[in-house]
Amino acid sequence: xxxxxxxxxxDAQRLALLKDGVWKPLPLIRDxxxxxxxxASVLLYIVLAWLSVDVNWARVAQGMDRGLAFIASFLQPDxxxxxxxxxxxxxxxxxxxxxxxVIGVLLAIPVGLGAARNISPLPxxxxxxxxxxxxxxxxxxxxxxxxxxxxxxxxxxxxxTLAFATIGFMAKLLAEDIxxxxxxxxxxxxxxxxxxxxxxxxxxxxxxxxxxIGLSLYRLDINFRExxxxxxxxxxxxxxxxxxxxxxxxxxxxxAILLLIIVIVMTSEYLSGYVRKWTQ
Amino acid sequence: MLxxxxxxxxxxTGDLALSDITLEVPAGQVMALIGPSGAGKSTLIxxxxxxxxxxxxxxxxxxxxxxxxxxxxxxxARRQIGMIFQNHALVERLSVMENVLSGRLAxxxxxxxFLRKFPSSDVKQALNLLERVGLxxxxxxxxxxxxxxxxxxxxxxxxxxxxxxxxxxDEPTASLDPKTSRQIMRLICELxxxxxxxAVINIHDVVLAxxxxxxxxxxxxxxxVFDGPPSGLNEKTLTxxxxxxxxxxxxxEQEESDEPVASTGELLKPxxxxxxx
Ligand SMILES: Nc1ncnc2c1ncn2[C@@H]1O[C@H](COP(=O)(O)OP(=O)(O)O)[C@@H](O)[C@H]1O
Ligand SMILES: [Mg+2]
Numbered sequence: 001x002x003x004x005x006x007x008x009x010x011d012a013q014r015l016a017l018l019k020d021g022v023w024k025p026l027p028l029i030r031d032x033x034x035x036x037x038x039x040a041s042v043l044l045y046i047v048l049a050w051l052s053v054d055v056n057w058a059r060v061a062q063g064m065d066r067g068l069a070f071i072a073s074f075l076q077p078d079x080x081x082x083x084x085x086x087x088x089x090x091x092x093x094x095x096x097x098x099x100x101x102v103i104g105v106l107l108a109i110p111v112g113l114g115a116a117r118n119i120s121p122l123p124x125x126x127x128x129x130x131x132x133x134x135x136x137x138x139x140x141x142x143x144x145x146x147x148x149x150x151x152x153x154x155x156x157x158x159x160x161t162l163a164f165a166t167i168g169f170m171a172k173l174l175a176e177d178i179x180x181x182x183x184x185x186x187x188x189x190x191x192x193x194x195x196x197x198x199x200x201x202x203x204x205x206x207x208x209x210x211x212x213i214g215l216s217l218y219r220l221d222i223n224f225r226e227x228x229x230x231x232x233x234x235x236x237x238x239x240x241x242x243x244x245x246x247x248x249x250x251x252x253x254x255x256a257i258l259l260l261i262i263v264i265v266m267t268s269e270y271l272s273g274y275v276r277k278w279t280q
Numbered sequence: 281m282l283x284x285x286x287x288x289x290x291x292x293t294g295d296l297a298l299s300d301i302t303l304e305v306p307a308g309q310v311m312a313l314i315g316p317s318g319a320g321k322s323t324l325i326x327x328x329x330x331x332x333x334x335x336x337x338x339x340x341x342x343x344x345x346x347x348x349x350x351x352x353x354x355x356x357a358r359r360q361i362g363m364i365f366q367n368h369a370l371v372e373r374l375s376v377m378e379n380v381l382s383g384r385l386a387x388x389x390x391x392x393x394f395l396r397k398f399p400s401s402d403v404k405q406a407l408n409l410l411e412r413v414g415l416x417x418x419x420x421x422x423x424x425x426x427x428x429x430x431x432x433x434x435x436x437x438x439x440x441x442x443x444x445x446x447x448x449x450d451e452p453t454a455s456l457d458p459k460t461s462r463q464i465m466r467l468i469c470e471l472x473x474x475x476x477x478x479a480v481i482n483i484h485d486v487v488l489a490x491x492x493x494x495x496x497x498x499x500x501x502x503x504x505v506f507d508g509p510p511s512g513l514n515e516k517t518l519t520x521x522x523x524x525x526x527x528x529x530x531x532x533e534q535e536e537s538d539e540p541v542a543s544t545g546e547l548l549k550p551x552x553x554x555x556x557x
Binding site: 182184185188189190191193195198199201202203206207209210 | 331354356358359361363365367368369370372373374378383386390393435438442
């Protein structure tokens with residue numbers, strides 16, 4: 001297509017245009033034919049995908065009614081008739097969330113240290129990365145089903161599930177933060193003859209602490225929301241209460257529960273923003 | 281006191297950064313290590329405290345071969361060697377006092393250091409050093425609240441609170457303005473002489489080196505090409521170290537400084553130990 005000068009690698013055509021004051025950034029794909037082929041295939045895919053969607057409009061109309069009933073119940077949420085169950089469910093969920101977050105974060109710290117390439121020997125790095133990969137591969141619901149099968153219905157399965165998911169999440173992000181630390185302070189503390197634990201405490205921890213706190217609070221949010229979801233497969237908490245109310249077509253109570261979850265998540269969002277600012 | 285024998289370093293990338301360096305630094309001697317970028321100056325001092333593992337050769341500190349020790353023995357060797365870095369290398373989220381006291385870590389148990397309960401003699405020594413570097417009122421400030429020169433001073437206090445026998449200094453003035461550079465260089469050299477410390481100072485600025493040190497060693501492409509008194513540097517030896525250049529202009533970058541500095545001609549004349557009798 002465009003000629004290239006022998007040694008310099010400069011595109012003569014572009015250079016000539018440049019001298020006339022015309023400049024466009026290089027396209028991502030150099031060859032025009034490839035570019036067009038790619039564009040055409042994207043278009044073809046969209047058309048085929050559109051044609052292949054098969055909607056059963058009768059079923060949609062039927063479901064729409066139920067959906068509307070669900071939405072309508074948000075206008076008159078019923079906090080009262082099941083208040084006992086709702087309160088117990090919320091308390092259980094909050095307990096599960098807090099316990100799982102604390103356990104998960106504590107276990108995630110050593111895994112995160114081991115998974116940071118700049119400070120860990122290769123074998124440790126691989127072991128820790130494997131733990132992270134395992135924890136992150138499976139969605140919380142699948143892990144919950146496994147642990148419910150192992151520990152039976154109830155909050156214990158929920159705590160273990162959330163803690164397990166927290167390890168992967170926190171360790172991965174912590175490791176990335178450690179990999180972004182400044183190298184010189186790490187060397188300086190090592191050069192004083194400090195032991196490994198002292199070195200982690202003086203050189204690594206100060207550099208990653210604000211982010212670690214911010215992420216823990218963020219994970220607390222996530223765990224609370226997840227606790228509502230995994231309750232549906234039997235792992236206890238407010239999710240179990242929510243599931244029962246939906247099965248009974250008691251949408252007014254479901255709406256009340258969902259509204260409470262929204263309020264709690266928003267409150268913790270606000271609080272964690274405040275704490276994050278304060279730890280910087 | 282410090283004795284390097286046949287020291288070589290080849291990085292994993294294949295770069296031969298040091299080749300067969302043999303060098304002895306007696307107690308109390310302040311030595312400048314000069315050479316162009318990439319000559320291997322940083323590699324050399326990092327091999328001494330094993331931040332970089334040498335490929336061959338030995339590093340003897342007071343008769344102990346540092347290249348052979350591990351674990352607790354290595355940490356004990358390291359605490360006898362203070363290091364000052366180019367970019368201060370403070371832990372910026374720690375306070376000035378925590379940064380200085382981190383120089384005492386190798387003398388302190390884990391829980392004491394974790395709880396920041398250092399012995400009062402350590403605290404007193406840290407404060408003395410902060411006074412010495414002119415920052416005694418800053419002890420509660422966070423590292424990132426200081427200026428570049430102040431951070432470098434804290435770095436000096438951190439190295440000296442180790443009570444080292446040897447000081448390794450990696451381009452202490454490279455990111456400072458000319459006046460601060462001179463002050464920092466003077467401070468380091470005065471402290472070394474007060475405490476009879478040996479020092480190896482990597483430095484770009486030949487004029488600055490000549491004014492403050494006892495001995496100059498020149499490195500080029502990982503090889504030792506000059507070793508002598510500061511007065512031994514002349515057109516020819518500088519060319520050996522740095523390559524062909526018009527050396528009569530070397531001093532001009534110092535002119536902004538408001539202290540009297542070596543003029544252009546003075547660089548090539550032997551400079552006596554005027555400032556340090
Ligand atoms: N970590 C490293 N990995 C690979 N090569 C390195 C590393 N550090 C330094 N080098 C190489 O070693 C040589 C000497 O570098 P260095 O000791 O930093 O020189 P100086 O401090 O004199 O500028 C250079 O060629 C540099 O590219
Ligand atoms: Mg260097």
